[in-house]
Amino acid sequence: MKIYILKRVIIAGVTLLGMSMLIFVLMRLAPGNITDIIFESAGYVDEADRHRLEAELGIDKPVAIQYLNWLGDFVRGDLGKSYRYELPAWDVIKPRLPVTLELAVLALGFSVLLGVPTGVISAVRRGRPVDYALRVFSLAGLSMPSFWLGMIVILLLVRSLGWIPSMTYVSPFDNLGANLFQFLLPALAVGYRSSALIMRITRSTMLEVLREDYIRTAWAKGQRSTQVVWRHAFKNASLPVITLIGIEFAFLIGGLIVTETVFNLPGVARYLVDAIQGRDYPIVQNLAMLIAVVVVTANLVVDLLYTWLDPRIKYGQA
């Protein structure tokens, strides 16, 4: 087990190194740099001033040197300074992490609470009206982009109640009720799509498991249906579901750009797009790396959960 974890950590490290190179190179391939952006907001370009600025920001050095400097700083925990705001990058990133984390956790919580039971019910009641109804419900969730659903919800709210969630972020430490109220709608909009995905995977794996001999045996033994379904069937059907939840969590950390924009939440994804447009290299590189770390860690945690869920899986053995 220890060897397995060590291997996974090494692979994670190599993955992150590859990611760092990819992020760095891609940013440099985009046309223009931060000095272009600074002059863009000034509405003109003075080439002499531009070169002076490039030297000031250190982006006149060879790309390899820039990369090594950044990587060294990142490993040491020094995230550098935002070019645009001239603030420490961590000071800019830090307040945005809880926003995205809260949205991701709430959305995922909602999607699991909705997706798993409906998936199980749909499988158990296969071919019955409830199954068809739940499948239509899930298909609708997959068909509707969460930002579109969010926009529709906002429009309906403003038309019917003359009310929409707060346009400025309310911290849970300032007002927990208002904070939850603010996150409820985006979490539901995002969670609905994820729940649909979870529901469909749960249903299909449950259908496979429910056909197994040991389930038939359990029914034959006269066990209660809840015990058969949840203890015997669902536990064995849950591996792909857990994998999916891990993937979804990773996606939610960096993929909620439009939802954050529609609900005006100052999260990581929206800010990442702003930073890319502003060629704010330190912010983009460090934020993308943080997201990569979350994705790699989420995958690692999911893999480790497998051993707990299915004792037959023994890592590190031939």
Added chain:
Amino acid sequence: MVRFRPLWPLAAVTALIAVPLLPLAASAQTPKYGGVLVTAPLSAAPSLSPHEESTVAVVQQASPCFNNLVYYDPAKKQESGDTIIPELAEKWSWQDNHRNLVFLLRRDVKWHDGKPFTSQDVKYTFDLVRGSPDAKGRLRVNPRKLWYENVEGIEAPDPHTVVFRLKKPQPSLLLMLASGYSPVYPAHVPLPEFKNKCIGTGPFKLKENKPGEYVEYVKNPDYFVKGRPYLDGLKFVVIRDRSTQIAAVQSGQLDVAGTGWNRANAEDAKKGAPKLVVVEADSNVNDNVLINFKKAPFTDRRVRQAINLAMDRKGYLIGPRQGAATFGGALLPKPAGVWGLPAAEVSRLAGMGDPAKQKAEARKLLAEAGFGANNPLKFTLSTRALPIYVDTASWMVDQLQQVGIEATLEQIETGVWHPKMTRLEYQVALNLTGVGIDDPDAQLFENYRCGSQRNFSGYCSEEIDRLMLEQSQTLDRAKRLALVNDIDRKLQADGARPVLGWGKQHWVMWPHVKGWAVHENSIYNVSRRQDVWMAK
């Protein structure tokens, strides 16, 4: 059978024009103190340093913090030399045949950090902006250095007097100093601090700036204008999505919205919340066609004229501008503008006549230049990847096709738009230009003078440059107007940066918002907001 057109569009337009009068009528009420007004700016402010930026987003969000020496009277809709009011300067006078501009400063002004305001602050600020070798600092970028190139020196003979010494007479200097882009900075605060903070003398003090999220101000209790501001605070909440902005104003989370909105946005907002007041006004932002003078075949005047003639201006008004634009030459036309060509001349400009005839003429010119059905003129039409640009550029592609020109639309990412234009890395482009003040010295020198950094078409005419200087030094306003009109005519004849039209601005606000001034010939010089109050 005779069919009647539905009357509701006419009624809607009438209401739109009539409704602006409502807030003016209401402003006769006794102002109330208190309340925090919430609005949405055009976008997040890249900094709170107007001297280093050229976007209205910064002027909107930084102006409540600062003061100028002089400012345009918010209550007068048209900005001109006659509507300039004192701010940090109590009085001013031209001396030595308009070679010296002398300001006597107020003695009761303090910076937000409690330090006294003196003439050294004024000298410091404008030495910075004009890039003087004696300046005690250097602006990171300096977009309006050109405005002050005629300033020979700035003297501060005592703490309450400042003298701007000019190389040649230039009456427009006072107008430039009145712009929202010309606030006075404190000499004792390091320049980089204005990236995220603001120490000014203005009616509002910065409470919190969360870059990309909001900028929040509180009332400055020591403001030198007694009884102002009326509001306890002012908050600019950045809302990127237009639909969310509309929903936010409808729900009452925003008191005022509308920067960057078009007529359809304003009508949408009002449809959902009929009590909202819509204000439509002219603006000094124009859609213009950049034709690269340095690249063949655009060096051929016939080709430039053909492109200009192909653009049916009435189609532009109905199409991309949704009925909200006015036509003119290089300067904003009357009645909103001060220096534009007379209406009779505007109606004769290229693109203003019968579309079929104009297009036939365009085809003829193209044929003379060697282009026809077998050898069509092909080029890339570049534009900024923003809807307000792309809509008009797409319409242009269709117009050009009608005269046999095969144009391919290229959307350029907004971050590299100006660098590409500055380097003339395009053939033909659709651009939007807003000028800080409605004045020939700003508009002509920036956009048409040989070698100017913002002369994105590469146009260069020694004659025009000479006339520009002449008008700049002309003290008699009527003579100057005649000269400016003459320049404008020549620019139109040369096909130098043809203007498709001047867009309108739209504001949407709740009836309780009073004193929210809107100027018709500039969007940049009316954001102090010290006279705004809320009747609730």
